[in-house]
Amino acid sequence: MWMSDTAILVNTAVAVVAIVVLIVRFKLNPLVALVLGSCYLGLAAGLGVSKTVETVGKGFGDILAEIGLLIAFGVLMGAILRDLRAIERLVDKLFHVFGPKRIPHAMALTITTFLQSIYLDVLLVISAPLARAIAPKLGKYGTARMATALAIGLECGIVFTVPGVGALALAGLLDVPLGTYLLYGLIVVIPTVAIAITITTFLLTRGWWKPELDEQELPQAPNPEPEPTSTGGTSTLTKTKTEPRLVLLFAPLLTALVLVAVGAIAKMANWSNPVVDLLSSPMIALLIGLVGTCLVGRKYMGQPKVEESLATGLRQSGQILLLSGVGGSLAATIKAVGVGDILGKYLSASTWAPLLVVWALAAVLHVAVGSVTISAITAAGLLAPIAPALGLSPVLIALAAGAGSLFLVHLTSNTFWLLQSLMGQTTRGALKTCSAGVSIASVVAMGPILALSIFL
Template identity: 70%
Template sequence: MSHTDPMQRSMNGRTTVMADSMILINTAVAITAIVVLIVRFRLSPVIALVLGACYLGLSTGLGVEKTVDTIAEGFGDVMADIGLLIAFGVLLGALLRELRAIERLVDVLLRVFGPKRVPYGFALTICTVLQSIFLDVLLVISGPLARSIGSRLGSLGKARMATALAISLECGIVFTVPGAAALALASLLDVSLGKYLLFGLLVVIPTVVLAIAVMSFFFARGWWNADVDELPETDLDSTAAVGVGGPGTAAATELRKPPSLLLLFSPLFGALLLIAAGAFAEVLEWKNPVLELLGSPILALLLGVVGTCLVARKVLGQPTVEKALGAGLRDSGQILLLNGVGGCLAAVIAAAGLGDILGGYFSANSWAPLLLVWLMAAVLHVAVGSVTISAITSAGLLAPVAPVLGLDPVLIALAAGAGSLFFVHLTSNTFWLLQSLLGQTTRGTLKTCSVGVSVASVIAMGPILALSAFL
């Protein structure tokens, strides 16, 4: 019988520790380099993420061929999972925008909820129903509407509506299917979209309501000063003219008899219900070929697009529908690229073996991994200023840990989304759009957007940690 020399075993242990340490160090260098390239040198996030993935693969010993193959496979896997979903979601949003469905929905909310509760109804609608619409487009359309409602809610109306809009927009894209970041997170962590839809709703609804309530509490106690937090009304005229019209105004003048809102939104609602039904059937282990087919996210959203096209064609005519679809396809390009290259980095991180290394630091029943992924996403967001980049990068870092720990991947996805919301600030395009469209000063926007969304980021961990006790 042969015996291993104790000194040899010790040397092998030290070699393993050194190799693991180098992987951790090179991963930190890659993430830092991505941040510096984006923030300091204003390099496109798409290019910066691919360069970071290349460095990490080469520095951790994957070699040139495997690094390139892993990057390509990571991009392809994400596109296979969510490429069509993003395209269909954006097309749905483009059609609803052309139909002016959002403006009409806001009028209904104001009548139903009344002035006191309308910020909550407005925010919940934005973060759940309207996530198929490209973020900046949704903001440009809904911003002037929120400001108009705010002017009818008293001295704190603008602050309450600005906060409600900021929180709902940012929470929606990370927690709600088919939000762009939510689709990417589900793909990176191999979470079914039906499951993400269900658990995302369990997180986003209480988060949005509680965050708005907390901010309203502080505003009511003197934290909002209209003299320094709001712009004079005369400064808003040109902004209002641009915002209220929006892309759908010209088409709206062609409407002879506006269709009911239920008809306009029924294809989208139907698609989401099919996805949710498919998820319930999967959880209950109920096998039904028809439901499996119709409840698949790709087919469900495709049916939603087809249904909305038919409604829009009847209301607006075929030329306007084709124009809206063309605009939607242009909008989807940058979303697809950004999410795809996020998959490149995540694939290289997994191939480098980071999951096994990090798995040794945590226990299976510990909250530490969820808090760590939240912290990583928060730090990345403060540095880079992009919710999507910070969410998919932090999720990619800890995705390999999920099977090692026995954690349900949906928890890591939701924690990454929550952390990526922390401190939306001056590097974010959303920040400046909210400032101009809601008539706020920079100081006021820091309160409603930066602080408001950060409050939501922290509150969201409550439902997520509660869910971890049952999953």
């Protein structure tokens, strides 16, 4: 390419800064901003009009071809589970089993590993009133503990756990087999969530949390959420005569995840079987999960209600699919102009330094843009071409980008304001539980990621 390495890097930096400015300063839709940034980079770096348009379109199509159906299947399963009241009942069960002392950890780990098919805002709106009902049973710091658990569990699940939308997008952009991402994501997310909640709770309960300043009175709703009870009696959550057992509700989703994991393990063991290969392919596994969830929903809600749930899920998945697609456009353009080869010359061949660069880049993008998913996708797209030059495993880059994108969830995040209002926190309180708590998780996550880099 005739353009110098410096000029290409400068134009790449200009494209990224322009994307951030368009989103933050001019409130332009991220979809449009990412496409404009991709087009600018292609033209400025000398690809030419035809090649730029072709690259942007192909990048969009390639990523959707890889993960589009996976995102849709996951969101549709989540929509039906929501309408089956699966989450309310699961939280109630967790409270009875683990009791007040362990419920924050139990609820967060369940959300982050088990419920990522539920659309984030929907999952938060459903789970926050339940967490709020539990909080008074935990004493003076109940609100702080439950808000911290929700924030860390929800945000970590997006980027580390399949089928979280961020995890699917990262795996697709970096060509990481979904089963591989599922296994390594669980290795990272479980200790990260447990340790981050423990650290944040320790700080909050040692004088940092001031109930009189960090909490606010919540208005009493006309029909308040029923509170879980810690007695051995019947749960106060309303039950119908035909309400199915929890294991039946979640069996299809669990089956899908187990199939994907089996496929990954078989691949690592260099064992192949046509039937196993088919059933464990992510698309077929999640399709099996969706069909099973539909059948459960049809039996206990009726077909019309299932159709309503699916329609809601389709509306929710549209924006996610488009954002993932344009993330693919940016990644393809960056690869086409040769940024990966250029950066590969200058970054150390050691594993740690590039992974810290990925984390830092995603963190800066998140602070500027305020979206975990967008910052993770953009950072992964920028750094993906470096992997071949450095011999880095793509799954490490994906996980590091996910970890960095969690840093400093703040006032530009919709999740921040939902947690602030639904959990009865002041803005000051939400900055402690959500912003500080998730930032601690962002840093903690790099521990297991760097440990994995020794073996991968």
